[in-house]
Amino acid sequence: MKNIIITGTSRGIGFELTQLFAKNNCNVLALSRNSEPLNKLALKNVSTLSVDLSNDADLQKVTAFIAKNWKTVDILINNAGKLINKPFEELSTKDFMEVYQVNVFAVAELTKQLLPFFKEGSHIVNISSIGGVQGSMKFPGLAAYSSSKGALLTLTEMLAEEYKEQGISFNALALGAVQTEMLNEAFPGYKAPVSAIEMAEYIYNFALTGNKFYNGKILEVSSSTP
Template sequence: MKNIIITGTSRGIGFELAQLFSKNNYNVLALSRNAEPINALNLKNTTSLSVDLSVENDLKKVTDFVSKNWKQVDVLINNAGKLISKPFTNLSSKDFLDVYNVNVFAVAELTRLLIPFLKPKSHVVTISSMGGVQGSMKFPGLAAYSSAKGAVITLTELLAEEYKEQQIAFNVLALGAVQTEMLEEAFPGYQAPISANEMADYIYNFALTGNKFYNGKILEVSSTTP
């Protein structure tokens, strides 16, 4: 049984992903500040930890769990995200830091801590956004969010090169519009053509097989603008 870590599992795509992996008999470690939504489902082979990814001591809960129970990680899905939508002149340095703490620094730190547990053929999938892709259409109010999503794209390309000899694959899925709470925050009233469950199904399959075909790649998973 493969061991899967997913961040941002209290709602949206992460919530659906945890259920998909559990249903298909994988071991799942679900990470979110609010562990209750996953705990309430009583999923088999699934542990839900309350973790604030921006707090270093909280991340130690993850490595402690893996050390004690698994010894290795086969798939890490960096799915958690934070969005602040404000006109640029209203964004404070704290707003930028809050967004980067979750969308960039936590991705880097959690991945760094788990490197010793990632073995050949492991796959790290980071969920980014079309807004972070160079040359894509950009939207007012998302300066902090989109620039952070661009940062993890570059980070992924770098890590793929740095760890290619260890045969650890790193890829990014840059998502377009998916009907989630976060989309509603960014674009109130907009109806996306893709549900959280549908996108989770796509990510599930990519996480398990994409590393056979890709490393250090950014795949644009979008049929619409936004």
């Protein structure tokens, strides 16, 4: 059984991903501030931890769980995200820090703490946004979010280079519009062509097999604008 860690599992894509992996004979550690939605499902093979990814003490709960129960991690999906939608002139440094803390710094810190548990063949999948891709269409109000997702893409490329000799793969998926609560926060009333479960199925397959074909790559997964 493969050991999978997924962040941002209380809703949307992360919630659906957890169920997919669990139903396909994988051990899943689901991380989110709110574990209640998954706990209600009582899924076999799923362990939940209520964690604040910006809190080092909470991250240590994750490594303690892995050390005690799994010893190794096959796949890490950094799916948690923070979005603040404000005109640029209203964005404070605090707003930028809140967004970057979840979308960049927490990804870096969690990945760093899990390095001892990765092995040859482990795959880290960072969920970014098409808005973070250079040259893509940009939208007012998303300066903090889109710039943080651009930083995540560069971080992915760097980590792939640093750990390629160990056989640990890092890739990023730059997602377009998916019908989630977060999309509604960014574009109220917009109807996306892709549902959360459809995107979760794509990410599920990519996480399992994408590292056979890609490392340090940014894949744009978008059929629409936004």
